[in-house]
Amino acid sequence: MSAVTEPTTAAGTGSLPTDPAEIARLDRAHVFHSWSAQDKVDPMVVVGGEGNYVIAGDGRRYLDFSGQLVFTNIGHQHPRVTEAIAAQAAQLCTTAPAHATAAKSEAARLIAELTPGDLDSIFFTNGGAEATEHAIRMARQFTGRNKILSRYRSYHGATQTAINVTGDERRWPSDTATAGTVHFFGPFLYRSVFHAETPEQERDRALEHLEQTIRMEGPDTIAAVMLETIPGTAGIMPPPEGYLAGVRRICDRYGVLLILDEVMAGFGRTGRWLALDHYDVTPDLMTFAKGVTAGYVPLGGVAISRAIRDHFGQRPYPGGLTYSGHPLACAAAVATITTMRAEGMIDNADRIGSQVLGPGLAEIAQRHRSVGEARGIGVFWALDLVADQETREPLGADRVAATVAACKAAGLLPFTAGNRIHVVPSCTISDDEARQGLAILDEALAVADGH
Structure with a gap:
């Protein structure tokens, strides 16, 4: 049996510690921190x-x-969102994902209002990494292909497939080279690998590089290209004008799906509801999380095109989550979206x-x-x-x-x-x-x- 650090506050009463020193002591005694050497963190x-x-x-x-x-x-x-969470908790804290609830139905409707084209079906997850996992699973099931292409200088989450799709060094310790992922260079003029001198050169050479990668990997082996609409943690690099439209054309040319990751860039951060609204492009699948609830309760999801939704119309989708469409999270999403709009x-x-x-x-x-x-x-x-x-x-x-x-x-x-x-x-x-x-x-x- 492991040792337990005895609390110095009301033991067994359900009370939370209030002394900052005690909070810090308990954290260091029992919390394992992400992306950190445990002996060096000082939160x-x-x-x-x-x-x-x-x-x-x-x-x-x-x-x-x-x-x-x-x-x-x-x-x-924000009081409108905290009050909505409290009201939902008073009515219904949780339920199995198979059931329909007012919060889940309304959250899905509001999100579908914001997505482009026919991305009108919403699969809810607990966060962005799971959204990546399920978007990729849907793409593979729909196409019958396995490979996912994604760019270097990207981040798509830390679960197993998501971290392999990720294009920065955080991938390396977990990269088994067996996850069916292939990386390519996206446009980034400040640190161009294409020796470009203008945004137009960077765009055109990056698109040529992507198309060459698809040809060399074999189009019939590729399920999807996955991109952050605007890469976030990797450096906030808005793509040059025409790049995402060019990626869309290349995907269509080779029968490859396009997945856009709006987890960080979506829900207002770029001055539009979605970052893709700047670029007039419609993906086949779109992932989201973070800003959809402002993080007040964890929530993510995948917005799904009609064709992919109908693929699973008469056959079961092979995936699910215990807390998919959690009422508290969906109530937070409804309140967040309506508050952002109202204010x-x-x-x-x-x-x-x-x-x-x-x-x-x-x-x-x-x-x-x-x-x-x-x-x-x-x-x-x-x-x-x-x-x-x-x-x-x-x-x-x-x-x-x-x-x-x-x-x-x-x-x-x-x-x-x-x-x-x-x-x-x-x-x-x-x-x-x-x-x-x-x-x-x-x-x-x-x-x-x-x-």
């Missing part, structure tokens, strides 16, 4: 949230430029991106030699930090960490990935809050400049 104790701020255990308020993991699209503790959050994200964050980050990039490029859209931006602007060598991890520490010391909570600082506040961020965060970031980058 900040969070005891509350309010709007665009996070409240730490020591009482400090941090302006949240992280969206936590880029999901609190409506900010923290104009999508328009606010678009305006903040074009009038405040975009121009502000461009000015910051001009002032700091450690910033190679600022790129993004809506409330979805990244600063690519470099040791040398000419060679574009990524800034070292220690200097990035020191820059983040300077941000936190000044009351700003940023999101980091590799050599990048991502600026990803909620869709509700005000002009003053956005400018305050940019000012803190501007000062903190002096640390990065001093490498």
